[in-house]
Amino acid sequence: MFDIDLWREIFQSINKNRTRSILSGFTIAFAILLFTILFGIANGLENTFIELFGTDAKNSIVIFPGRTTKAHKGLQSGRRIRFKNEDYNYILEEFGDNVEYITSKVNRNVEASFKGEKNSYQVRAVHPEHMYIENNVVEKGRYINNRDLQNRTKVAVIGNAIKEDLFIREEAVGKYINLNGIPYKVVGVFSDDEGDNEENVIYTPITTAQRVYGNNDYVDFIHLTYNPKLNYDQAIAFGNSLTRKLKNKFDVANDDQRAIRVRNFAEGTRNVSQMMFVLNLIVLFVGSGTLIAGIMGISNIMVFIVKERTKEIGVRKALGASPRSIVSIILLESILITSLAGYVGLLIGATVLKIFGPGLKDYFITNPGVNSGVVIGATIILIISGALAGYLPANKASKIKPIVALRDE
Amino acid sequence: MLKISDLHKSYAIGDTSLHVLKGIDLSVEEGEMVAIMGSSGSGKSTLLNIIGMLDVADSGEYILDGLPIDNLTEKKAAVYRNKFLGFIFQSFNLINYKNALENVALPLYYQGLKRKKRQELGMFHLGKVGLTDWAHHLPKELSGGQKQRVAIARALAANPKLLLADEPTGALDTKTSYEIMEFIQQLNDEGKTILMVTHEEDIANMCKRIVRLRDGVIMEDKKVTQVRASQYV
Structure with a gap:
């Protein structure tokens, strides 16, 4: 219910005590300002970490084969470990529940040419699920699919950067690109928000690459993402047991660090998210501490205002x-001062972040800022704070007996 | 209009209690103008407060315009005060940051009237007390007499059945007092029922009936010939 007369009353009363209202709002404005800046900086730190990781899935596990460094079960050290298709299947069989997406990879450098244009690029032969692991976005056409795998078709999905370099102004999808002398049909163009590096890549079906590069079923390495339902500890345990089982399968000593290497992103992610958690906790602690001080300040002033206005309330x-109308006047006045002051703080904070934000890149802070969620949250918190600050004084005001208030001193 | 029987009221002061009203019987007809007199401590203000529903009696009966006033919640008391009663105070009790018109219109706000209607009625009543030109002045810019006239306009704004005045001339000089009394007499001539507490003999004589209180009982209750204030102005 919007009662314009009630608001008129409140504005009149705030206006009458302008200096005092501004002063009492100052603490709140400062609290929100502090909170906004701290929160923005914490956000900036988080952004930096996110940027470091790229947009690749943060639940990645990459498994590389290498050479043994220890003799084990009668086998010499220096033996080369090679993954094959059966290892891909083995992982799926053993750990299917824990795997979200999985792809085998074969990487080669190739000379690619289209008409007169020529350049060298990396070919990554993959499974279709690779798209989700790498967070590729198909701009045009399609990605590698299962039919490609079965038929070992010579198709290629090229990055945006390649399309621009080789095809210049021509449509790429449907054309044939020459990779080391073999023509591949371009079926799709993708983009990757990690930038040119990741877009100077050509994807082909893994089965095609295996036939073209030696007619075998070798796999250079396996990249998978673990089930996002796993927490960090479970994910790390999964990575460890995956390592153990594979080492066992290849007759590698358990303490042989080079033969099979498993890079589990969960370990890094866990550390970062733990740090962010603690950081957010500190921000929240400092911010809410100041806010509480602000609420106390407003409450204090409102008690004083009520005391000063005792006679008026009596009249x-x-x-x-009615007691209710008295309560709403005091309560709304408190909410209004709190919210206005809070928004001033928020505005100043956001402006400060906007002006100084870009200069903080050197200090490990990227794009500090507050999003609309924070603004909505702050609004709710401010209204609640205002109500809290006004509750006691309003209650006091409603209990004023007119006969006492009107007694002539 | 107003009927009070066997009204008692006492206040606790420390361990003892002070019996302020010891069985008051009073009835006031419509159109009367009654002065309640008595020395300080006689209970006259307490009686007025109870009649004004600002205070509650310990026992006894109070009927206002056929309506028993009993066991009122604060909310209900507020509604009754707003509808039936107009208050005039010794110290005017205008709200200092509201101008004359806003002060007069305040009871109408609590009646839930629209702003435009409030302004209209407020101006009308300000006109009745002769302060149309002062409508947009703050109380501090008005003289004592003007302030009391604004207060009277405010008391009249809600068109109450009963006007209660607590020493309405207590803070004014003699000349201004008579002006205010002349005005109150006019209201009474127009049919308003008026009850006022005063301890000034000359002011009391300008009413039509004097009730004298001493030590919480009515000592004397007599009709008097009204002295018109206009002859002194």
Whole structure:
């Protein structure tokens, strides 16, 4: 219910005590300002970490084969470990529940040419699920699919950067690109928000690469993402047991670090998210501490205002003001001062972040800022704070007896 | 209009209690103008407060315009005060940051009237007390007499059945007092029922009936010939 007369009353009363209202709002404005800046900086730190990781899935596990460095079960050290298709299947069989997406990879450098244009690029032969692991976005056409795998078709999905370099202004999808002398049909163009590096890549079906590069079923390495339902500890345990089982399968000593290497992103992610958690906790602690101080300040001033206005409230009651109307005047005045002051703080904070934000890149802070969620949250918190600050004084005001208030001193 | 029987009221002061009203019987007809007199401590203000529903009696009966006033919640008391009663105080009790018109219109706000209607009625009542030109002045810019006239306009704004005045001339000089009394007499001539507490003999004589209180009982209750204030102005 919007009662314009009630608001008129409140504005009149705030206006009458302008200096005092501004002063009492100052603490709140400062609290929100502090909170906004701290929060923005914490956000900036988080952004930096996210940027470091790229947009690749943060639940990645990459498994590389290498050479043994220890003799084990009668086998010499220096033996080369090679993954094959059966290892891909083995992982799926053993750990299917823990795997979200999985792809085998064969990487080669190739000379690619289209008409007169020529350049060298990396070919990554993959499974279709690779798209989700790498967070590729198909701009045009399609990605590698299962039919490609079965038929070992010579198709290629090229990055945006390649399309621009080789095809210049021509449509790429449907054309044939020459990779080391073999023509591949371009079926799709993708983009990757990690930039040119990741877009100077050509994807082909893994099965095609295996036939073209030696007619075998070798796999250079396996990249998978673990089930996002796993927490960090479970994910790390999964990575460890994956390593153990594979080492066992290849007759590698358990303490042989080079033969099979498993890079589990969960370990890094866990550390970062733990750090962010602690950082956010500190921000929240400092911010809410200041806010509470602000609420106390407003409450204090409102108690004083009520005391000063005792006589006026008595008169109002004698003239027929209900206790409720008195409560709403005090409460709304408190909420209004709190919210206005809070928004001033938020505005200043956001402006400061906007002006100084870009200069903080050197200090490990990227794009500090507050999003609309924070603004909405702050609004709710401010209204609640205002209500809290006004509750006691309003209650006091409603209990004023007109006969006491009107007694002539 | 107003009927009070066997009204008692006492206040606790420390361990003892002070019996302020010891069985008051009073009835006031419509159109009367009654002065309640008595020395300080006689209970006259307490009686007025109870009649004004600002205070509650310990026992006894109070009927206002056929309506028993009993066991009122604060909310209900507020509604009754707003509808039935107009207050005039010794120290005017205007709201200092509201101008004359806003002060007069305040009871109408609590009646839930629209702003435009409030302004209209407020101006009308300000006109009645002769302060149309002062409508947009703050109380501090008005003289004592003007302030009391604004207060009277405010008391009249809600068109109450009963006007209660607590020493309405207590803070004014003699000349201004008579002006205010002349005005109150006019209201009474127009049919308003008026109850006022005063301890000034000359002011009391300008009413039509004097009730004298001493030590919480009515000592004397007599009709008097009204002295018109206009002859002194």
